Amino acid sequence: MSERVVEKVNMTFIAAIVAVATIGGFMFGYDSGVINGTQKGLESAFDLGRLGIGVNVGAILVGSSIGAFVAGRLSDRIGRRGVMMLAAVLFLVSALLAGAAGSSEIFIIARIIGGLGVGAASVISPVYISEVTPASVRGRLSSIQQVMIITGLTGAFVANFALARYAGGSTADFWLGYPAWRWMFWLQAIPAAIYFLALLGIPESPRYLVARGHIERAQAVLTRLFGATEAERKVAEIRASLAADHHRPRLSDLLDKASGKVRPIVWTGIGLAVFQQLVGINVVFYYGATLWEAVGFSEDYALQTNILSGVLSIGACLATILLVDRIGRKPLLLIGSAGMAVTLAVVSYAFSTAVTDAAGAVSLPGNNGVIALVAANLYVVFFNMSWGPIMWVMLGEMFPNQIRGSGLAIAGFAQWMANAAISVSFPSLAVSPGLAVTYTGYALFAAISFFFVRAMVHETKGRELEDMEG
Template identity: 75%
Template sequence: MQGAESRANIGFIGAIVAVATIGGFMFGYDSGVINGTQDGLEAAFDLSELGTGFNVGAILIGCAAGAFSAGRLADVIGRRKVMMLSAVLFFISALLAGIAGSSAVFIIARLIGGLGVGAASVLSPAYISEVTPAAIRGRLSSIQQIMIITGLTGAFVANWALAGVAGSSTAPFWYGFEAWRWMFWMQAIPAAVYFFALLTIPESPRFLVTKGRHAEAEAVLVKLLGEDEGRRKVAEIRDSLSQDHRPRFSDLRDKVSGRIRPIVWVGIGLAVFQQLVGINVVFYYGAVLWQSVGFSEADSLLINIVSGTLSILACMVTVAVVDKLGRKPLLLIGSAGMTVTLATVAFAFSHSVTGADGAVSLPGSWGVIALIAANLYVIFFNVSWGPVMWVMLGEMFPNQIRGSALAFAGLAQWLANFAISVSFPWAAANIGLVVTYGFYAASAFVSYIFVARMVNETRGRELEQMEG
């Protein structure tokens, strides 16, 4: 396939990927903007610990619904149209969350945003995998995670800057509205950019083939891959699809045994383990977490930015090696590294002390050890499970079941995210950070065994060669 890659229109492919990955940026921004707004939410809505957890985690219910709906809806109306719908949802959510006068309105706003995040989370990598040659698919799909982390970091930077200028996240800012409200309103700008940029890219050629629009699919593929390869690919895609019906949920069952195909369970397992290691505790509650062990609000927000920057650099490493080293080796390296670093964080938290004023801190060098281990954990995650899980979900399923399988894998991923994120405030307060982080470390260890035994390598394979 080296010849096919050399004939590909890399400039056109790069432009398409750049637009599609804005969805990743929005995914990251909408997920990360909550980090640093908790004080404002608690003050405005008089929230308990459980109430804070639900306001923070409400977006994840929408994400689960959005991911589940988007996969199948994309099989009906197309990948691009569903991504455009997600951009509209991002915009509405940003405006409504910032103006919310009650917890109920805020939760509705975050649910709406979650629908957009869920859709973007499964469709951006799927779309990218469907318009890129196999030889460079991993590299280009990995850019999605870079954009997710860039969105997270962008939210962290915006929150830090707004809180710094206003004096704190709860202080009045422009037009008398608190800074935390502006943190949400800032999201409307990239949401609008995403919508109009999507108007410039073509529909997925694989979707066009499923709809019988072969001439349109061939035109897109010829522009992407060159004339001879584009025409050959149309025929190959047609052969990989069932000739008697269009994609549907029942395709997830094996025709002989009637059981769910093993590849679907592997995809669900990858999606769930990515969340059970607790990564979004760092991204959603980082500021609160570091304040709980003695860091100031300003320092905690700055730590978020450092973590985000390290995440981007780690993802760049993945872009460089994922098509050379492969998907499975990176997942195994990540699982091993996360097991050690998470266990170290848990051990460091076991040394926390409570002062006479009730403030919790880590004495001596334990605060530094926890900080270093946490950031090494973030690096291991973002060089492996962060980008590679999305790469694999976008490419591992056969054409006939990709949309349906993504629906279930995306649903599982966001439900696991919801369970971990909403439970964290309660777990930290009632069973402690040691046990909580010990659970994340144990999950990372089990994920190593899962990958070693269940996951097959997909590097260099055409989407039409995927079996399940």
């Protein structure tokens, strides 16, 4: 973009839009992280075993996979903002119902409803941001989504810790006679309501408006964003990018017309989405407290460790915001893959030394507890400076206009299915074959992801969305 165009960009308006859109990321993070400190409450309230805990924790992922798949296509019908507003309503309903659940079945339904919102927000917020921001800063602004996801996770960790500390434990009674773990869910209703109200004040995506034939509305939005002259040029570019194959977006667009095979760009999107989960990051997010207690940490210290991981994650994401539009997406992914492979291997080694005393208490001998803690947090840093934000940045911008909604539907569905596979399997894998072998598997996936990026991922830094090819 030329200097003449950049001078006309209304960055104040763009920043306000991004701030509202990324509340969806905060909700995504809070809804995903709140479960971390509630598992003792769920066990006692619903008499759950390991499999039951896995199912209750993983229930959100069923909804998330469906939400991600449906949201991409639905956003082509009711708009990006319309889907985000629907997600806000789902977050609110889920928060109230999960906290009030009287049985495991009701709780699972509540978490599936929340998952629908999480899945929708996870794919639509980055798309919306990419469609209203200039190419020169698109990666930076899209990365804020991950900052907000981690902020939501950390917010959930802090709220869980504070409620458990004040009540005397997550299962102890708190306000109005309800146990603290229920209030951990009910607190989510506050940001959910704020999200819905804030969405009323932002415009619809101009690229969606052009695709639906609302040219005047699109031009009005683009004029507020970039000025009248640039608005005319962008409307013409968007129309031209759609004109070559102008029909309503559909899933069959993901197939190459000449060969009948799935377009390579779709496989790249699926690969990015799946590898982001196969490195095991959500084991830390969902089971962090349980994980550290399993190797000898107290509940209070394990919850504090979660907060430390969250703070480090936010710092890593802020570093990405400074780097993503300077050195590009692909180099950050490669650095992240290499760093995660090494740190996960160290965590695996530390866990392999765990010992059990006569009373059945588990601990890591010598300095291995410190080594595991440092390596695990370095792993979190590498993830959140690379695969955490960059995967969402790339999914939001790498697909051509015609297939963006459909491409996101497939990639988002794959991402949440991989998330479900990792998250639901972890409680059983932690027992057999054990933490050391499980983390070795995550390390191997991190190593494989390095070679996947080298072979399949193409740089998108500085490119206009209308120039993306599939």
